[in-house]
Amino acid sequence: MPVSPVEGTSMATKLLLVLSCWAALGSAMPDPNYREYLIKTEKSQQTGGRVLLTNAEEQLSEVLQKMKQEEMESSEFPPAMHFFKAKPLINHSSLFNLLRKMPKGGALHVHDFALVDVEWLVKNVTYRQHCYVCFTDDQSVRFIFSSHQPKPIPHCSEWILLETVRAKIDNTTDLDNGLISNLTLYTDNPEAAYPNQDVVWKRFEETFLAAWGLVTYAPVFKDYFFEGLKRFNADNVMYLELRALLPQTYELNGTINDRFWTLRAYQEVLTQFVAEHSDFFGARVIFTANRGINASQLKEVIEEAVKLQREFPEIMAGFDLVGREDTGRPLWYFKEPLSLPEQLGVSLPYFFHAGETDTQGTDVDQNILDALLFNTSRIGHGFALVRHPTTKALSRKMGVAVEVCPISNQVLKLVSDLRDHPAAVLMSEGHPLVISSDDPAIFGASGLSYDFYEAFVGIAGLTSGAGTLKELAINSIRYSSLSPQQKEEALSIWQKKWDKFVVENLP
Ligand SMILES: *[C@@H]1O[C@H](CO)[C@@H](O)[C@H](O)[C@H]1NC(C)=O
Ligand SMILES: *[C@@H]1O[C@H](CO)[C@@H](O)[C@H](O)[C@H]1NC(C)=O
Ligand SMILES: *[C@@H]1O[C@H](CO)[C@@H](O)[C@H](O)[C@H]1NC(C)=O
Ligand SMILES: *[C@@H]1O[C@H](CO)[C@@H](O)[C@H](O)[C@H]1NC(C)=O
Ligand SMILES: *[C@@H]1O[C@H](CO)[C@@H](O)[C@H](O)[C@H]1NC(C)=O
Ligand SMILES: *[C@@H]1O[C@H](CO)[C@@H](O)[C@H](O)[C@H]1NC(C)=O
Ligand SMILES: *[C@@H]1O[C@H](CO)[C@@H](O)[C@H](O)[C@H]1NC(C)=O
Ligand SMILES: [Zn+2]
Numbered sequence: 001m002p003v004s005p006v007e008g009t010s011m012a013t014k015l016l017l018v019l020s021c022w023a024a025l026g027s028a029m030p031d032p033n034y035r036e037y038l039i040k041t042e043k044s045q046q047t048g049g050r051v052l053l054t055n056a057e058e059q060l061s062e063v064l065q066k067m068k069q070e071e072m073e074s075s076e077f078p079p080a081m082h083f084f085k086a087k088p089l090i091n092h093s094s095l096f097n098l099l100r101k102m103p104k105g106g107a108l109h110v111h112d113f114a115l116v117d118v119e120w121l122v123k124n125v126t127y128r129q130h131c132y133v134c135f136t137d138d139q140s141v142r143f144i145f146s147s148h149q150p151k152p153i154p155h156c157s158e159w160i161l162l163e164t165v166r167a168k169i170d171n172t173t174d175l176d177n178g179l180i181s182n183l184t185l186y187t188d189n190p191e192a193a194y195p196n197q198d199v200v201w202k203r204f205e206e207t208f209l210a211a212w213g214l215v216t217y218a219p220v221f222k223d224y225f226f227e228g229l230k231r232f233n234a235d236n237v238m239y240l241e242l243r244a245l246l247p248q249t250y251e252l253n254g255t256i257n258d259r260f261w262t263l264r265a266y267q268e269v270l271t272q273f274v275a276e277h278s279d280f281f282g283a284r285v286i287f288t289a290n291r292g293i294n295a296s297q298l299k300e301v302i303e304e305a306v307k308l309q310r311e312f313p314e315i316m317a318g319f320d321l322v323g324r325e326d327t328g329r330p331l332w333y334f335k336e337p338l339s340l341p342e343q344l345g346v347s348l349p350y351f352f353h354a355g356e357t358d359t360q361g362t363d364v365d366q367n368i369l370d371a372l373l374f375n376t377s378r379i380g381h382g383f384a385l386v387r388h389p390t391t392k393a394l395s396r397k398m399g400v401a402v403e404v405c406p407i408s409n410q411v412l413k414l415v416s417d418l419r420d421h422p423a424a425v426l427m428s429e430g431h432p433l434v435i436s437s438d439d440p441a442i443f444g445a446s447g448l449s450y451d452f453y454e455a456f457v458g459i460a461g462l463t464s465g466a467g468t469l470k471e472l473a474i475n476s477i478r479y480s481s482l483s484p485q486q487k488e489e490a491l492s493i494w495q496k497k498w499d500k501f502v503v504e505n506l507p
Contacts, residue, residue: 047427047460048468056502061465063507067095068457079418079458083407084190084444090453098505099456100449102469103497105476105490106239106281107232107436107448109380109403111288111322113211113245114439115228117446118183122176125214125223130252132159133179140206141182143213145220147252182210185411186444197413201324204412207442218249218257222269229273233280235447238497239490240283241351241481242266243320243380245290246308263308267315279497281490284317284481286351291321291328298337302348306341309348317481318349318377325356330363331370338374349481353380358414360387368395378403378434378479383414386422392431401432401479406454407445408438418458427460427468434476466502473498 043049053061071077071093078086078093090096125131130145134156144150150159166172185203187193194200215224232240244266246259263285270283287308289301298321305319321331331338331352341348352371357364365384369391372379379385382402385392395402404423415421426433437443437451445451452472460468477490 042428043463045428045430046464046468047430047433048464048466048471049430051467051470053467053470054502056506057466057470059506060502061467063505064095064098064465064469065462067098068462071095071457072462079454082190082416083410083450083454084186084188087444087450090450093453095457096449096453099452099469100235100447101505102449102452102501103236103238103473103494104448104452105237105473105494106241106434106480107237108241108378108434108476108480109243109405109436109438110232110240111243111439112225113208113215114441115242116224116231117441118180118211120227121183121211121214122179125220126162126176126179128220129163131162131214133162133165134159138206141179141210143210145213145217145250145252146254183207184442184444186442190411194413197326200411200413201327204442205324212247216247216249218251218261218265221249221262222265225266225269226273229270229277229280229283232447233273233277235449236497237448238279238494239281239477239480239482241317242283242285243288243322243351244285245288245322246285259304259308260311263312263315267312270315279493281493283315285315286317286320286481288320288322290323291325291334292323294329295334295337298334299340302337302340306344306346306348310346318351320351320353320380322353325353325364325367326359326362328364331367331374332363335370350374350376351378351380351481352376354382355379355384356381356409356412356414357384360384372398372400376400377481381405381409382426383409383422386425396431399432399479401434401475402426403436404433404455404459405436405438405451406459407440407443407451410454411443418454421459423455424459424461427455427464432475432479433472434479435472470498 076089078089126143130147132144132146132150134142134153136142137155142153142156144159152158165175169175181187184207185200194203214220229240246262248259249257249262251257266285274280274282287305289298293301302319309316331354350371352367352374354367354371359365368379368382368385368388372391372394377400379395379400379402385395385402406418406421406423409415409421410418423433435448435451435455437445437448440446456464456469473494474491477487477494480487482490
């Protein structure tokens with residue numbers, strides 16, 4: 001809760017205020033002490049504004065602020081630019097490289113098909129045996145692994161074995177770059193390539209379709225998750241909450257594995273990863289369905305989700321709906337199936353994407369409110385939250401954090417200059433929030449650091465320092481789906497990493 005000016009004022013300050021108001025009587029100049037007091041009050045309201053810092057942290061904070069100031073004064077300020085153009089600049093920023101080393105806690109909003117750089121998909125996965133490709137009517141690609149010539153699919157060329165294609169050409173660079181560009185939105189001239197939200201969302205959905213046959217091949221599915229965990233761990237993220245479609249996967253002999261296989265696969269891979277990387281804390285899965293389905297279809301999905309939740313309580317965190325909100329069905333349309341778990345008296349925590357829109361007053365624009373009415377544990381994006389004061393107050397009262405994904409919102413054209421991101425308002429008033437990266441691989445980012453950079457440098461403003469970073473990292477554990485006991489454990493591991501980070505980066 002923000003402290004009101006009176007509550008937050010000590011007796012001594014009050015006295016000082018009274019005295020200085022009196023002293024200022026008759027003078028036209030505003031009282032500098034009063035001004036100072038207001039500035040301090042406001043600063044204490046921002047994310048991290050009340051975090052008590054050690055001497056070492058104070059020193060680090062000064063370094064951070066100096067670095068930030070330098071970036072802000074540069075003629076090319078990365079958060080003001082499109083991420084695709086800013087990325088090389090960010091990459092060279094010493095502040096970014098410091099943030100990469102920072103223990104960031106958890107990434108609570110990332111999607112199953114967007115964890116690993118698409119170069120790995122092309123250079124590693126499409127070079128495996130039995131990989132076929134076809135070219136769609138609208139210049140995209142589809143892949144499938146098969147031990148024999150697969151049956152053609154609508155609107156796509158004959159399947160051709162990539163091994164055969166590559167054997168026929170001396171230089172595979174152009175082919176591979178073409179495949180890579182089908183799997184990502186990353187491009188040199190984003191403004192020309194993606195003139196509006198419709199175009200960028202269509203291409204965004206295409207990238208998932210293109211990756212589908214690669215990632216859902218059972219052996220690749222496991223490798224992909226393992227590689228994803230590696231990317232986040234290397235970026236000093238110790239915990240992941242994965243929005244996962246839990247697709248059926250397929251084997252080379254055509255066998256289809258169900259959702260239970262998929263969730264078990266996540267669990268097995270995770271166990272192996274943690275065994276090899278002892279300081280990685282873990283991961284949990286939020287089962288997702290596309291909001292394009294209808295209410296009776298969702299009823300079936302919810303029933304399955306309840307079963308999965310019962311069978312895999314350790315790894316399964318809950319349920320969410322994904323896909324473009326503006327063209328999908330609003331949450332309220334799904335009110336009956338979504339009430340099912342509560343009616344049955346079973347637990348299925350929700351983690352709804354909501355308010356990923358800039359259209360005000362539509363049915364979809366009520367999604368954040370409806371998400372809260374359905375007891376959502378967090379709000380994915382919440383881009384529209386600041387336009388709903390009652391809803392915003394409710395989310396604060398309920399302690400429901402917003403998952404802010406700056407690069408995603410920029411690439412998908414909700415905001416162009418990240419200084420204008422509405423999370424700047426949320427951060428200035430210390431609204432509960434975490435920073436996440438949504439679909440880093442599709443946006444040409446990786447892990448979490450690029451989004452941390454955009455949030456810290458572009459959104460949080462110059463007055464935010466080490467306290468802000470510390471609170472953001474702690475929030476990622478506090479607002480996770482972990483049990484209170486696990487949170488305590490994760491926090492103490494994080495604290496050790498943080499203390500080490502602070503000491504190692506003092507001037
Ligand atoms: C960013 O820097 C890393 C090395 O620190 C390098 O491997 C990578 O290619 C760079 N990427 C860009 C886009 O400059
Ligand atoms: C292959 O083609 C790419 C681009 O067309 C070129 O940059 C590269 O040098 C070529 N590689 C070889 C080995 O010829
Ligand atoms: C997809 O890949 C094909 C083949 O390399 C290429 O011709 C096409 O331009 C690519 N499409 C996109 C959108 O990158
Ligand atoms: C591809 O990735 C797998 C595991 O993810 C790894 O074992 C293998 O060495 C990689 N292959 C190549 C050619 O990079
Ligand atoms: C198909 O392949 C999978 C994975 O290798 C194997 O477990 C399964 O028994 C095979 N099924 C048949 C019918 O051959
Ligand atoms: C929901 O969609 C399914 C599959 O497309 C269809 O069979 C069913 O009739 C639809 N139900 C309603 C109530 O629209
Ligand atoms: C939300 O939580 C409240 C309080 O625990 C409960 O009374 C209500 O039934 C829940 N609503 C739904 C839709 O789950
Ligand atoms: Zn998302």
